[in-house]
Amino acid sequence: MAQLNGKRIAFVLTDGYEDSELTSPWQALEDAGAQNTLIAPEATQITGKKGHTQKVDVRTKDAVADDFDALVLPGGVVNADHIRLDDAAVDFVRAIDRAGKPIGVICHGAWILTDAEALRGRTITSYPSLKTDLSNAGAHWVDEEVVCDQGLVSSRTPDDLPAFNDKLVEEIGEGVHPARAG
Numbered sequence: 001m002a003q004l005n006g007k008r009i010a011f012v013l014t015d016g017y018e019d020s021e022l023t024s025p026w027q028a029l030e031d032a033g034a035q036n037t038l039i040a041p042e043a044t045q046i047t048g049k050k051g052h053t054q055k056v057d058v059r060t061k062d063a064v065a066d067d068f069d070a071l072v073l074p075g076g077v078v079n080a081d082h083i084r085l086d087d088a089a090v091d092f093v094r095a096i097d098r099a100g101k102p103i104g105v106i107c108h109g110a111w112i113l114t115d116a117e118a119l120r121g122r123t124i125t126s127y128p129s130l131k132t133d134l135s136n137a138g139a140h141w142v143d144e145e146v147v148c149d150q151g152l153v154s155s156r157t158p159d160d161l162p163a164f165n166d167k168l169v170e171e172i173g174e175g176v177h178p179a180r181a182g
Contacts, residue, residue: 004172005033010068010096012039012060012089016078019048020158021106025072028165034172039063041086049076060088065095070172075107075127084112094118100176102151104168110134110154123149125156151177
């Protein structure tokens with residue numbers, strides 16, 4: 001497993017996230033030596049759909065893409081639908097993508113990528129109900145456990161978390177994707 005000592009990872013989400021899609025990648029990245037930061041619209045804490053709560057470290061309006069090496073976007077229908085309405089979150093995701101930094105996205109978390117215009121010409125997977133939205137945003141959607149395209153790591157559901165976490169750690173270890181940067 002790649003070592004991520006010194007890597008700063010942004011997790012962008014809000015209430016209603018799929019608990020395991022935050023906690024499992026968070027633990028995997030922490031175990032690999034990364035420093036994780038939870039970014040959300042409000043400055044208190046967020047609550048998952050199954051009751052997990054976690055303290056917010058930085059509000060989306062105060063987040064700076066240059067401060068992070070990679071991004072993780074957990075799913076959950078309510079979270080994914082609400083976070084994409086936060087302009088600061090969309091701008092942050094767009095800046096991470098345009099810098100070529102690795103992005104991990106699972107389940108419904110990919111919705112914000114449509115608003116951030118980060119999908120054109122890329123292959124991605126997600127929860128099946130997002131297929132049309134992601135395709136309409138220019139992505140090639142596939143039904144696979146984990147997909148990696150130019151630093152974008154995607155998976156479908158919590159069942160895919162082991163493969164997602166492994167590929168995410170690997171991609172973050174590799175760093176900026178030259179074809180995306182700039």
